Amino acid sequence: MGEVDDRESIAAVHTALDAGVTFFDTANVYGAGHSERVLSKALGAVRDDVVIATKFGNVIDEEKRIAVRHDTSPEQIREQCDGSLSRLGTDHIDLYQLHVGDLPLEQVDGVLETLEELVAAGKIRAYGWSTDDPQRAEAFTKGPHCASIQQSFSIVNGNAETLAVCERYRLASIVRGPLSMGLLTGKMSRDTVFAPDDTRTVGFDWEGEHGRRLDALEKIRGILTEDGRSLAQGALGWLLARSPNFIPIPGIRTVAQAFDNAGVLAVGALTEDQMARIATALA
Numbered sequence: 001m002g003e004v005d006d007r008e009s010i011a012a013v014h015t016a017l018d019a020g021v022t023f024f025d026t027a028n029v030y031g032a033g034h035s036e037r038v039l040s041k042a043l044g045a046v047r048d049d050v051v052i053a054t055k056f057g058n059v060i061d062e063e064k065r066i067a068v069r070h071d072t073s074p075e076q077i078r079e080q081c082d083g084s085l086s087r088l089g090t091d092h093i094d095l096y097q098l099h100v101g102d103l104p105l106e107q108v109d110g111v112l113e114t115l116e117e118l119v120a121a122g123k124i125r126a127y128g129w130s131t132d133d134p135q136r137a138e139a140f141t142k143g144p145h146c147a148s149i150q151q152s153f154s155i156v157n158g159n160a161e162t163l164a165v166c167e168r169y170r171l172a173s174i175v176r177g178p179l180s181m182g183l184l185t186g187k188m189s190r191d192t193v194f195a196p197d198d199t200r201t202v203g204f205d206w207e208g209e210h211g212r213r214l215d216a217l218e219k220i221r222g223i224l225t226e227d228g229r230s231l232a233q234g235a236l237g238w239l240l241a242r243s244p245n246f247i248p249i250p251g252i253r254t255v256a257q258a259f260d261n262a263g264v265l266a267v268g269a270l271t272e273d274q275m276a277r278i279a280t281a282l283a
Contacts, residue, residue, distance in 0.1 A: 004253055006038050012258040013042035017050075019262030025150075025174065025249045027055035027099055028084050032065040036087035047090055053148075053174070054088065055099035055130060056080040070100050072107065074114040081123055096124040097150055097174075098140075101131040105139055112143040119145045130176070134161040141169045148172040153246070154180045155220070155238050155278070156213040166245045175239055178248035179261075183213055184235040186221065190214065219281045223274055233264045238278065240269035 013024070024043065026035045036054060043050055056077055059068040084093060096118065098111060115127045128148030129140045137149040146169075151162045153175045166173035179185055181200055190206040204210050217231075224234025232250065239246045252258040270278075 006041075008254055009038050009252075010042040011255050012252045013039065015255045015258040016252065016262050017043075017046065019259065020265045021258075021262050022049065023051045023053070023247060023249070025053045025176075027058075027097075028060055028080055028087075029055070029058040029067045029099065032060040032067065033062045033083070033087050034065070036084055040087060040089040044089060051094045052088060052090065053095035053097060053128075054084045054093055055097040056084070057098050057100040057103075072098070072100060072103060072111050074110065077111065077114045078118070081118055085123060092122060093124045094126065095148060096127045097148070098127070098129040098131075101129075101133070101136075103131075103136070105136065108136070108139045109142075112140070112146075115143060116145065128171070128174070130174075132159050132162055134159065134165050137162050137165040138169075141165070141171070146171065148174050148247075150174040150176055152177045153239065154178050154184060155235055155282075156180055156184070156216045163243055163245065167243065171245065172247050173243060173245040175246050175248040178239055178250050179232055179235055180210075180213055183210060184217060184231060186217070186231040188214070216282055220278050223277050223281065224270075226274075227267070229267055230260050230263065232260050233267055234270070236261065236264040237267065237270040238275070240264070241271075241275050 024039060026039050028036060057070055057072050059071045059076060061068055081096065085091065096115065118124045126145045126147035127143065128146060128150060129137060130150035131137055132151050140146050148171050149162060149166050151159060151173060153163065154177060157180065163173050182188060190211060194201045221231065224231055229237065236248050236250065239248045250261045252261060
């Protein structure tokens with residue numbers, strides 16, 4: 001999302017660590033390997049005290065810093081895993097996630113077989129799938145070491161059916177976009193214009209879905225912040241109250257963002273009363 005500074009990113013990770021954050025999510029395709037390398041520098045001294053999750057399914061060209069194609073063949077899964085291990089500077093990946101959300105169901109068994117081989121080799125400890133589709137999520141539960149499904153969810157969007165799969169099979173539901181790509185921090189309006197190199201330049205529709213999300217936020221802003229929380233902490237607190245399976249992964253670029261987001265660990269989940277009033281306001 002726009003220009004980033006590696007030193008600030010590393011400082012942000014350290015701020016999150018100091019606040020009690022122990023789970024860090026990345027992917028080989030983020031910055032074409034660059035995100036994994038930065039995370040390695042940030043976590044080197046505390047590697048054994050944290051859980052690192054990364055993703056596969058995209059062939060990358062580090063020199064050109066581009067994603068080349070999707071490829072989930074056994075050979076490529078193994079090659080991508082070795083690449084991530086090297087960039088992360090670790091001998092194992094705690095959670096390895098399929099990053100092709102619409103992979104055909106007939107290919108799932110082959111992917112699971114390869115992932116189980118990586119578990120047996122000690123290169124990964126568990127795996128999951130980043131997909132919003134409940135049918136695909138359930139298909140992955142056949143894997144003995146399937147531990148999670150990553151899905152998009154927030155106060156203003158999400159697929160309850162995919163969450164239900166996680167709850168039924170006792171999987172972690174890792175929440176990407178818990179702040180709706182920054183919209184739930186209260187720092188956007190219909191006049192917001194993103195920088196040309198910001199991924200939100202494409203896809204944000206202020207006259208449609210994202211405008212409706214802004215309207216929803218205004219209805220519940222007071223409830224989210226009434227106990228002294230920031231809006232971000234309120235939105236994350238809603239997720240913690242919504243399901244015990246949720247693990248929100250708000251993105252951080254700066255120390256300030258890390259400090260704000262991690263603050264939810266101190267204030268905790270929203271109360272039942274707050275959750276009920278939000279549901280009524282958004283009904």
